[in-house]
Amino acid sequence: MKWIEVKIKTTTEAVEAVSNILYEAGVTGVVIEDPNDAYLKSKCENEWDYFDESILITDYEGAIVKGYLPEGEDLIDIIELIKQNVEKIPTYNLDKGLGEVTTSEIYEEDWANGWKKYYKPKKIGEKVVVKPTWEEYEPKDEEVIIELDPGMAFGTGTHETTMMCIQNLERYVDGNSLVYDIGCGSGILSIGAAKLGAKEVIAVDLDPVAVESSRRNVALNNVEDKVNVLEGNLMELIDGEADVVVANIIADIIIGLSDYIGKFIKDDGVFIASGIILDKVEAVKEALSKNNLEIISVDKQGEWAAIVSKKFGEK
Numbered sequence: 001m002k003w004i005e006v007k008i009k010t011t012t013e014a015v016e017a018v019s020n021i022l023y024e025a026g027v028t029g030v031v032i033e034d035p036n037d038a039y040l041k042s043k044c045e046n047e048w049d050y051f052d053e054s055i056l057i058t059d060y061e062g063a064i065v066k067g068y069l070p071e072g073e074d075l076i077d078i079i080e081l082i083k084q085n086v087e088k089i090p091t092y093n094l095d096k097g098l099g100e101v102t103t104s105e106i107y108e109e110d111w112a113n114g115w116k117k118y119y120k121p122k123k124i125g126e127k128v129v130v131k132p133t134w135e136e137y138e139p140k141d142e143e144v145i146i147e148l149d150p151g152m153a154f155g156t157g158t159h160e161t162t163m164m165c166i167q168n169l170e171r172y173v174d175g176n177s178l179v180y181d182i183g184c185g186s187g188i189l190s191i192g193a194a195k196l197g198a199k200e201v202i203a204v205d206l207d208p209v210a211v212e213s214s215r216r217n218v219a220l221n222n223v224e225d226k227v228n229v230l231e232g233n234l235m236e237l238i239d240g241e242a243d244v245v246v247a248n249i250i251a252d253i254i255i256g257l258s259d260y261i262g263k264f265i266k267d268d269g270v271f272i273a274s275g276i277i278l279d280k281v282e283a284v285k286e287a288l289s290k291n292n293l294e295i296i297s298v299d300k301q302g303e304w305a306a307i308v309s310k311k312f313g314e315k
């Protein structure tokens with residue numbers, strides 16, 4: 001299968017905005033080459049244990065953001081939309097830099113392996129470390145390691161929305177927890193919940209590629225006894241209430257879920273909703289509150305938010 005690499009030359013300050021443009025266009029991950037960012041981060045060794053100096057070698061002095069899209073009939077329209085959105089970046093008071101959008105073809109085999117050199121072990125919570133299967137990593141005390149090969153599914157652990165879910169799972173999962181993971185992607189959150197001690201996890205995704213990836217990663221982490229991965233829609237697959245429901249999808253889907261998610265949460269259970277673009281935080285909060293879910297916290301990282309709400313029992 002052919003994939004199209006979309007490469008955008010921008011500035012450090014616009015990296016988040018450009019990444020979001022690519023995510024909204026349908027990429028499942030981005031590669032950022034930013035010599036300036038690398039310089040800053042190399043000063044902070046604790047934060048940057050796994051720094052790969054090869055990202056310093058670039059012919060452009062600003063930042064480059066790359067994303068990958070499958071070849072398809074609507075690709076020309078998607079690229080055009082990306083270009084238009086990049087042109088709009090200055091309206092958010094950000095310097096778009098060159099703003100040049102270029103594309104090149106790559107074959108699945110190149111893509112499947114090309115991105116791997118940028119994907120390194122990374123601590124994404126207080127305890128949880130994501131370790132690509134092909135990397136060596138010596139766990140430190142108390143660390144919880146998720147072995148991962150996401151393949152073509154979303155969920156490498158490098159996206160803010162995933163990290164905020166993991167950080168909240170660390171807060172809310174205990175040895176008695178039944179957890180539902182809606183939109184499991186690579187299975188990262190289900191595996192994280194299981195390794196944080198959850199008693200049982202049910203993972204669901206509409207996308208068969210994600211289901212296959214989750215099952216493979218669940219086996220790789222030896223948590224098959226705790227995690228059950230199902231393909232399809234929550235409503236049709238699950239009957240019962242969980243202590244923790246986590247969904248890293250997008251704001252509009254979370255808003256739709258809010259109408260009925262309460263039926264799947266025990267009294268005093270929590271709903272961790274992530275993937276919410278900052279502009280839509282208020283709309284999601286309103287949808288949750290309207291459905292008797294009380295907002296407990298709103299975390300923000302970059303352009304994204306995660307909202308934790310709680311279902312209170314009868315008083």
Ligand SMILES: C[S@@+](CC[C@H](N)C(=O)[O-])C[C@H]1O[C@@H](n2cnc3c(N)ncnc32)[C@H](O)[C@@H]1O
Pocket residue numbers: 153154155156157161162165182183184185186187188189204205206207210232233234248249253275
């Ligand atoms: C952003 S990814 C999240 C992957 C992973 N949970 C993470 O946090 O990194 C969202 C996933 O939700 C799935 N999805 C989208 N809408 C869904 C729905 N209504 N029900 C179940 N899965 C859904 C997509 O197929 C995709 O795999």
